[in-house]
Amino acid sequence: xxxVPAFIQLTRCLLHETIRMALAxxxxxxxxxxxxxxxxxxxxVRFEKIPTSAESTNHQRVPLEEAQRVGNFEVSANGxxxxxxxxxILFGTIKLPWPHFREKAGLFLxxxxxxxxxxxxxxxxxxVFTGGLLPEFLNANWWNLIRLxxxxxALLFIAKTMAIVFLFSTFTSTTLFICWMALSxxxxxxxxxxxxxxxxxxxxxxxxxxxxxxxxxxxRNTTVAITGSVAFWGLCWIVNHARMTFxxxxxxxxxxxxxxxxxxxxxxxxxxxxxxxxxxxxxDRALPEAWKAAWQKEWIKxxxxxxxxxxxxxxxxxxSCFELRDKDA
Amino acid sequence: xxxxxxxxxxxxxxKTFQRKFRGFSLCALKDVFLEVPQGMTLGIVGPNRSxxxxxxxLCLGLLKPTVGSIQIFGRPISEIARPTGMSAILQSxxxxxxxxxxxxLFFLGSIALVPEETLETKLNQILVNVxxxxxxxxxxxxxxxxxxxxxxxxQGMLADxxxxxxxxxxxxxxxxxxxxxxxxxxxxxxxxxxxxxASHDLKLVQSTCEQVALLQRGILSEPKTILAWTNQGGFPFxxxxxxxxxxxxxxxxx
Numbered sequence: 001x002x003x004v005p006a007f008i009q010l011t012r013c014l015l016h017e018t019i020r021m022a023l024a025x026x027x028x029x030x031x032x033x034x035x036x037x038x039x040x041x042x043x044x045v046r047f048e049k050i051p052t053s054a055e056s057t058n059h060q061r062v063p064l065e066e067a068q069r070v071g072n073f074e075v076s077a078n079g080x081x082x083x084x085x086x087x088x089i090l091f092g093t094i095k096l097p098w099p100h101f102r103e104k105a106g107l108f109l110x111x112x113x114x115x116x117x118x119x120x121x122x123x124x125x126x127x128v129f130t131g132g133l134l135p136e137f138l139n140a141n142w143w144n145l146i147r148l149x150x151x152x153x154a155l156l157f158i159a160k161t162m163a164i165v166f167l168f169s170t171f172t173s174t175t176l177f178i179c180w181m182a183l184s185x186x187x188x189x190x191x192x193x194x195x196x197x198x199x200x201x202x203x204x205x206x207x208x209x210x211x212x213x214x215x216x217x218x219x220r221n222t223t224v225a226i227t228g229s230v231a232f233w234g235l236c237w238i239v240n241h242a243r244m245t246f247x248x249x250x251x252x253x254x255x256x257x258x259x260x261x262x263x264x265x266x267x268x269x270x271x272x273x274x275x276x277x278x279x280x281x282x283x284d285r286a287l288p289e290a291w292k293a294a295w296q297k298e299w300i301k302x303x304x305x306x307x308x309x310x311x312x313x314x315x316x317x318x319x320s321c322f323e324l325r326d327k328d329a
Numbered sequence: 330x331x332x333x334x335x336x337x338x339x340x341x342x343x344k345t346f347q348r349k350f351r352g353f354s355l356c357a358l359k360d361v362f363l364e365v366p367q368g369m370t371l372g373i374v375g376p377n378r379s380x381x382x383x384x385x386x387l388c389l390g391l392l393k394p395t396v397g398s399i400q401i402f403g404r405p406i407s408e409i410a411r412p413t414g415m416s417a418i419l420q421s422x423x424x425x426x427x428x429x430x431x432x433x434l435f436f437l438g439s440i441a442l443v444p445e446e447t448l449e450t451k452l453n454q455i456l457v458n459v460x461x462x463x464x465x466x467x468x469x470x471x472x473x474x475x476x477x478x479x480x481x482x483x484q485g486m487l488a489d490x491x492x493x494x495x496x497x498x499x500x501x502x503x504x505x506x507x508x509x510x511x512x513x514x515x516x517x518x519x520x521x522x523x524x525x526x527a528s529h530d531l532k533l534v535q536s537t538c539e540q541v542a543l544l545q546r547g548i549l550s551e552p553k554t555i556l557a558w559t560n561q562g563g564f565p566f567x568x569x570x571x572x573x574x575x576x577x578x579x580x581x582x583x
Binding site (some may be wrong): 009010011012014016017020021023024137139141142144145146147148149150151156203 | 386389390391407410411413416417419421423425426427430431435436437438440441442445484488510511519
């Protein structure tokens with residue numbers, strides 16, 4: 001049985017090796033460039049003529065009937081403030097007309113930031129960027145030498161997988177935090193609940209990276225690991241979407257095949273909805289009506305949904321350890 | 330020979346490689362029996378594709394035998410500690426090009442759970458021994474084949490196991506490197522440690538091994554002392570080995 005300090009030593013040295021591996025790959029550089037670009041965009045945001053809600057009492061108001069005709073506004077008894085503001089991005093290169101208060105503008109921008117850095121675009125990119133790391137590590141000419149120094153291959157594999165997830169999640173979390181700080185400083189709107197995006201991204205990678213790891217063990221091929229894991233994410237998305245769109249709660253029977261698949265597989269759309277809900281950006285996200293309906297009917301249960309997704313990833317990791325033992329013996 | 334004194338016992342070992350989907354199979358080793366006492370340095374010679382690397386990988390547990398059994402120090406392979414119990418200098422190892430020798434040795438030592446304090450002093454000494462001290466912080470991508478071989482020997486020194494397998498350890502080494510390798514194998518012998526050396530380099534085998542076995546077409550001959558080989562027909566050792574090789578395979582051994 002391995003001692004805890006020894007496991008920490010093992011994970012630490014694998015983390016160091018993973019950092020060197022990632023830095024040596026050109027994709028890591030691309031990841032840095034993308035993060036810097038997003039940071040630049042966040043730092044360049046300016047609000048023009050957008051008042052805070054506290055200032056709105058002195059603002060010119062649209063009559064109640066007119067406001068109700070236009071719709072989609074919170075209408076108080078004396079109408080709504082007439083706001084003709086503008087969100088300027090990239091130092092005024094992009095100008096978006098904005099008819100709401102500053103707080104809502106902040107939430108809108110945070111919903112975009114959360115979408116790109118913590119929702120499926122970030123996950124798919126992370127799967128692409130990390131897809132080559134394990135096949136390179138498991139290359140027979142290097143892996144055989146590693147096995148001569150540590151015979152517990154399951155331990156090595158799990159420590160390496162943890163190191164990869166930890167490295168990329170930490171890197172993305174740091175980018176998220178810095179971009180959020182930049183956005184908050186430039187716009188003057190502070191929503192600390194946005195930081196929920198950080199654990200949600202960790203969860204996404206913890207749930208989906210083991211599939212890439214399994215394919216790496218099985219085939220030792222980067223292309224298969226990347227395309228397979230992204231395709232698997234797509235399959236889970238389709239099952240999740242189909243359940244919300246075609247199988248309305250009233251028609252679902254406990255034994256239906258779709259329901260079984262939904263509970264067996266990870267649930268990417270559920271995770272997106274949790275992200276939007278926790279960061280309070282759900283109303284600002286352009287989501288399909290079926291998803292919003294499912295959410296409003298409280299049809300998505302957070303704990304069972306997350307727990308079953310994590311169980312799935314644990315089973316895949318376990319299967320990978322067996323596959324590794326059989327393949328290498 | 331008493332079982333307790335054996336570093337390696339191989340019984341009825343066979344390995345056949347099967348190609349899936351093509352119905353193709355290759356018998357790499359057949360009916361191998363071998364007993365190596367503790368403290369001995371055994372040489373295994375043979376032409377290319379005779380099964381030397383396969384035998385070593387089976388003994389290390391990197392491959393699964395088709396038939397037969399292997400015991401190391403009287404116990405199954407799975408119970409032997411790595412790398413302190415047994416380790417190897419393997420052929421065809423590719424080091425990550427982005428790491429330096431210090432990082433590679435530190436990495437291998439760390440995954441073997443050697444305490445970090447002792448590891449640092451130990452690996453500096455080893456890098457001096459293999460004469461890689463000046464390039465210890467250079468990336469592997471800048472290394473020549475000879476330097477990579479020295480690094481491979483360095484990782485063997487780091488482990489310094491009770492039973493060491495050496496698969497073509499002198500490959501790409503210069504004269505100085507071969508001398509360093511010979512010294513190390515002799516030091517191990519003096520320390521009572523067991524080494525099994527598979528090589529085409531008959532001079533290295535002759536100068537370091539007490540017994541030598543010939544492996545041809547997957548069949549291993551009974552190990553004999555250098556003296557027994559030279560007495561057989563009255564030829565020098567290298568000539569005696571070449572005479573035993575199949576015609577057409579003899580040119581593989583230097």
